[in-house]
Amino acid sequence: MTTLIDWNNFNSSLLIEVTRPTGVFTSTGVAINKNTVLTAAHCLEGEILKIRISTEAVYDKQGHFYEVESFNLHPDYDGKKSNYRCDLAKIKLKGELPAETKFYPIIKNDSDLTGTLMRLGFGARGKDNVRTLVNPEFKNLRSVEKVLELNDKYSYSGDSGGPVFLQNKGQMYLVAIHSTLSHGPKGKYSFNPLLSSHREWISA
Numbered sequence: 001m002t003t004l005i006d007w008n009n010f011n012s013s014l015l016i017e018v019t020r021p022t023g024v025f026t027s028t029g030v031a032i033n034k035n036t037v038l039t040a041a042h043c044l045e046g047e048i049l050k051i052r053i054s055t056e057a058v059y060d061k062q063g064h065f066y067e068v069e070s071f072n073l074h075p076d077y078d079g080k081k082s083n084y085r086c087d088l089a090k091i092k093l094k095g096e097l098p099a100e101t102k103f104y105p106i107i108k109n110d111s112d113l114t115g116t117l118m119r120l121g122f123g124a125r126g127k128d129n130v131r132t133l134v135n136p137e138f139k140n141l142r143s144v145e146k147v148l149e150l151n152d153k154y155s156y157s158g159d160s161g162g163p164v165f166l167q168n169k170g171q172m173y174l175v176a177i178h179s180t181l182s183h184g185p186k187g188k189y190s191f192n193p194l195l196s197s198h199r200e201w202i203s204a
Contacts, residue, residue, distance in 0.1 A: 012031040013030055013122075015029075016037070016051065017053075018050075020047060027158055027159075028121045028123075028161045028162035031101060031103060036093070038090060038202065040087045052066065053065060067095070070092045071091040073088075074089065084147055085145045087179040088177055090202065107166060110176075110194050116166070117137070118135060118166075119133070119159075119178055121161075121162035146194045147194060148164065148191075149192075153188040163176075
């Protein structure tokens with residue numbers, strides 16, 4: 001039996017286009033309200049000329065974009081020491097996202113992640129950057145680093161900054177932001193900073 005995904009439930013997962021002196025790059029983010037987007041800090045490091053946000057399911061350079069008013073990296077993020085701990089950035093949009101955008105609450109208790117985990121991203125699959133949903137499996141909860149590890153073999157360049165959701169008893173929660181992928185003897189796994197641990201910074 002095939003289950004059809006209602007993509008309208010995931011329209012808060014957005015593509016981020018970043019223009020740098022060396023070219024144009026894409027990553028992923030998630031809206032937590034009508035004008036605030038979370039992503040990974042490493043996606044916004046260095047010299048940036050312009051940032052635009054797309055709500056479309058497929059990346060179109062000529063499509064409609066939302067302009068960015070400002071952005072800031074998590075104050076405890078240090079890309080030289082760690083590319084996943086506190087790997088968070090917050091973007092403020094100039095305008096408001098569409099009224100039909102579905103926002104989900106940040107989970108309050110991330111010590112119990114019973115349910116279905118879902119990660120979304122706009123990584124380059126084939127020739128296009130398309131909003132894609134995968135179901136990684138729980139691997140480990142690193143309480144010191146405040147990071148969720150997932151068995152995650154479907155991460156591609158451009159997925160960074162995408163949301164990790166948890167569906168539990170019919171309710172959807174925002175759990176983490178996708179940071180990076182690593183390889184080990186047992187396969188591929190990802191590091192994802194937990195959002196509940198940074199609630200004060202997110203809401204500031």
